[in-house]
Amino acid sequence: MPAASRASVNREGDALRFEGALDRAAAVALWPQLAGATAVQRIVLTNVTTVDSAGLALLAELAARLRAGGTAPRFEGQPAGFAELCAAYRLTPELEYPG
Template sequence: MASNTPAPATLARDGDALVFTGALDRQAATRLWAQLLDAAGGASVQRIVLSQVTTVDSAGLALLAELLARLRAAGVSPQLQGEPPGLAELRSAYRLTPELEFPA
């Protein structure tokens, strides 16, 4: 019998990319934060790949927005790749730009 539970989120470093998979929800945001800080350090991150993310909730959006803000503060402007379900609606609801920034 198939389960309706979304696959847990994972994070992997692939060259200049941080690649997310699975559901970016509250549980994933809590679990992945420390791993994310380690993976984002060192070599420059140029891409945040979301093409294998199955869904994003507000905690997942907050995780991504904070990651991008920290990278921008460090002088890096990575590109988001992929548009997982839920991201566009949340971005609109929180009035964020496509780069997950608040407009000036």
């Protein structure tokens, strides 16, 4: 896999900054790093190139766990495919199901 498309996530203060393509392989590789994430206020997607349904599921689960812990994370950036997948799965841009 070319380095430009390899996904990564880095903690920067109150933010998790994602880079690369958030696809099935990225979801599998990144989840162990995210499973214990706490005190995250922002999820930064400005350097994400694309998102598929597995990447969206990773982000939705991360957001749900943060909300369950008392934090409502803000998403910054909309990579290719993000809005379309949110609409297809009937999720808000914050990756919640509307009430």
